[in-house]
Amino acid sequence: MRSPKTISLLQHEIREGVLFLLPAMVLIFGITLFPILFTFVLSFTDTPLSNPSPQNFVGLSNYLSFLRSTQFWQAIWRTLYFTVVSVGVELLLGLGIALLIHARPPGWAFLRTSLIIPWAVPTIVNGALWRWIYNADYGALNGLLYSLGIIDKYRPWLTEPMRALNLVIVADIWHSVPFIALILQAALATLPLELDEAAAVDGANAWQRFWLIRLPLLRPAILVALVIRTVEAFRVFDIIYVITQGGPAFGTVTISYLTYLESFSYGHLGSGAALSFLITLFTLAMALIYVRLLYRPEVQG
Amino acid sequence: MRGLSRLLVFVVLVALLLAGCGGQAAAGPKVVKVLAMQQAGPTPEEMNAIVAEFNEKNPNVKVEIEYVSYDALHDKIVTAMATTPPSYDVILVDDIWYAEFAKAGYLWDVTDRVDAQTKEKVFAAAWDITTVNGRIYGMPWLLDAKYFYYNEKILKEAGFDHPPATWEELVEQARVIKEKGLVEYPIAWSWAQAEAAICDFVALLYGNGGRFVDDQGKPAFNDEKGVQVLEWMVKTIDEGISNPASVSYVEEDVRNVFSQGKAAFALNWLYMYDLAALDEKESQVVGQVKMSLVPVFEAMAKQGLKSATINGSMGFSVVDKSPNREAAWEYVKYLTSEDVQKRYAAHLLPIWSANYEGEALEALKALNPATPVTVPMFKEQFPYAHVRPKVPYYLEGSKALQLALQEALTKQKTPAQALNDAAAKWVELQSK
Structure with missing residues (x-):
């Protein structure tokens, strides 16, 4: 049985604990929760950017007007295409590079270090870089293809919607492959060698060892890289802002770009907030799918 | 008892923190914050020199100027205007934003503060830039056309x-x-x-x-x-x-x-x-x-x-919510005055029509290697410049x-x- 003294000590500790936690809670509420709740409230109003306190409740009409607009669905489609292609290619290339480094060919340390460079370049700088590379009249891409004899005269690259989207994807891949490669390479380095060796003794060939042993063991690392990159790719904005400004003919307007236009260029804070929440729903759904597909308990630890 | 004293210490700390954040500047010159752009027009060095002149002549006012690129300017302004008091007292506004900003109530109506003489001596086409529904919301500044x-x-x-x-x-x-x-x-x-x-x-x-x-x-x-x-x-x-x-x-x-x-x-x-x-x-x-x-x-x-x-021109306007509107307007007037514009015309052609006549025109043309061509060209081309619709x-x-x-x-x-x-x-x- 507890004495009254212990209880008061316990209460004291709780009180102290709460006191110590309070600043952190205030910060988290102020920086994370409050803006989310505020945005949620805004998304049901027609608040203009010029007077950003919630007003004029309009119910679901912001959401409904987007769900009914072709511009919204085209942007969603483009964003999905961007995400699937860029993350897919990044994963394959990243895995290949990770395996290559892991095999420690001559110069692997140099390779691993230089791999950081594209990732270390800020996205805005990366965008400016590729904008120059793709330039029709003095870009490096034209220069390269021309001097290799692949094209007979300089051509414009960013003037067709679908091609522009693909070229923006290439720029994004160049930037993000290193991230996936480094995560997977780090994961590879921690895998227990015994399993691999045992399988080799049992006569498994290199492909079988990769497919049946290493890949399943890499699954948690792949999941982490995929979730981070998918969410990032789904919210892609800056690289498009720099390379194409959403053009040509809205061909590279992704859902985040649409949100930017809606909120800041057109000044519709309410519908911009609704778009942000739609993006959140989509990313949440994708994260859940990943967890279902890849996060199997038996491969943990 | 101990808990209470700790609570007190905590409260005092928080209070200090809040006071530090929201503290008022000590008495001194009124600060006028200006948002301009670093792209076309005068160089930041020239703009800073004009600010220094103004500050020296007006010891009770202190102008501080900031620059962004044209493409960032609109969005910077609309986000800055959301706070009270706003982050800037004077803003550079593009021709095509005047209707939007006037409707949003960002800009101070200066119709009654522009005297008849100024109104007459500045190009009529220049007033179109800063005027919305017959009200003047700023001084025209950068007159440009393709x-x-x-x-x-x-x-x-x-x-x-x-x-x-x-x-x-x-x-x-x-x-x-x-x-x-x-x-x-x-x-x-x-x-x-x-x-x-x-x-x-x-x-x-x-x-x-x-x-x-x-x-x-x-x-x-x-x-x-x-x-x-x-x-x-x-x-x-x-x-x-x-x-x-x-x-x-x-x-x-x-x-x-x-x-x-x-x-x-x-x-x-x-x-x-x-x-x-x-x-x-x-x-x-x-x-x-x-x-x-x-x-x-x-x-x-x-x-x-x-x-x-x-017509792709811009003007300088005073922010309506600014606590220092009068001082801000004095700066805008100084920046666009005939004297300052004449002295700093190397990259910015004056809004005052008198500068394009007689001796003043010759002086303007002789300013730098570009002006012998650009000044007469401006005079010839600008009358054919068309403004885009002024709608919010x-x-x-x-x-x-x-x-x-x-x-x-x-x-x-x-x-x-x-x-x-x-x-x-x-x-x-x-x-x-």
Whole structure:
């Protein structure tokens, strides 16, 4: 049985604990929760950017007007295409590079270090870089293809919607492959060698060892890289802002770009907030799918 | 007891923290914060020098100035205006934002503070920039328009001794230039999905006798004249006269292409003259660059129209919510005063018409190597400059028109269809 003294000590500790936690809670509420709740409230109003306190409740009409607009669905489609292609290619290339480094060919340390460079370049700088590379009249891409004899005269690259989207994807891949490669390479380095060796003794060939042993063991690392990159790719904005400004003919307007236009260029804070929440729903759904597909308990630890 | 004292310490700390955040500046000169841009117009050094002069003459006011790029300016202003008091007391406003900002209540109405003399001595066209529904919301400052540039050397090699006066003549000259292999694509445009495309389109539209909106403010850019212009734009790309990369180019790309000698003609703001014609570091065509009036279409030329272009000017305004409006307005007046404008006219032509007459004109022309050309050219071209509609939904309407131009240029829609769709969007925005 507890004495009254212990209880008061316990209460004291709780009180102290709460006191110590309070600043952190205030910060988290102020920086994370409050803006989310505020945005949620805004998304049901027609608040203009010029007077950003919630007003004029309009119910679901912001959401409904987007769900009914072709511009919204085209942007969603483009964003999905961007995400699937860029993350897919990044994963394959990243895995290949990770395996290559892991095999420690001559110069692997140099390779691993230089791999950081594209990732270390800020996205805005990366965008400016590729904008120059793709330039029709003095870009490096034209220069390269021309001097290799692949094209007979300089051509414009960013003037067709679908091609522009693909070229923006290439720029994004160049930037993000290193991230996936480094995560997977780090994961590879921690895998227990015994399993691999045992399988080799049992006569498994290199492909079988990769497919049946290493890949399943890499699954948690792949999941982490995929979730981070998918969410990032789904919210892609800056690289498009720099390379194409959403053009040509809205061909590279992704859902985040649409949100930017809606909120800041057109000044519709309410519908911009609704778009942000739609993006959140989509990313949440994708994260859940990943967890279902890849996060199997038996491969943990 | 101990707990209580700790709580007290905590409360005091929080109070101190809050006081530190929201603390008022000690008594001293009134601070006037200015948001300007670092792009076209005077250099930051020149702007800073004007600020220093003002601060010295007004010891009770302290002006602090900040610069952003043009593309960041609008969004920076609208986010800064959300706080009270706002982060800036004076802002640089583009022609096309005045209606939006006036409606949002950002700008101080200075109609009664502009005296009759000032009103009369500043170009009438300049007042159009800062005036919305008859009220004046600031001082005009940067008067700019798109000018027509040509490479005299290429024209001479093609056998032409004069620049084209009409767009039809330009096409003829361009065909010869292309056939002779002097350049692959004789003219470069800024037709990317940006405001730049609207500027070029408006210059062509008025040169064909078209109008952006009619007298009732309804869209008119999709009438017969507008469709003809967009069809012409598409045709010149198909024929290889316009650089096909124009669809992804803004003004800086046009300047680069033209400065490399890869275009014989270009449409651009005044800033390109100094950089393309005189600056060895920026240009490979130094000494070959000339300017002339922006051409018009032949049918309009026959009716006596000499030129048509786009007005891309800016003004300085005082923020309505500013606690120091009077001091801020004094600074704006100083910055745009006749004396200051005359002394700092190297990269910014004055808004005062008196500077363009008699001795003052000669002094203005003698300011730097560019002004002997740019000053007379400005005087000749600016009267033909057309402003875009002053409506609060301009940016959204403009985006719809940018999309239409691009849809036609990338062959996703016919010019008529694309322009009609944009006009429908414009009508929808009006009814909101």
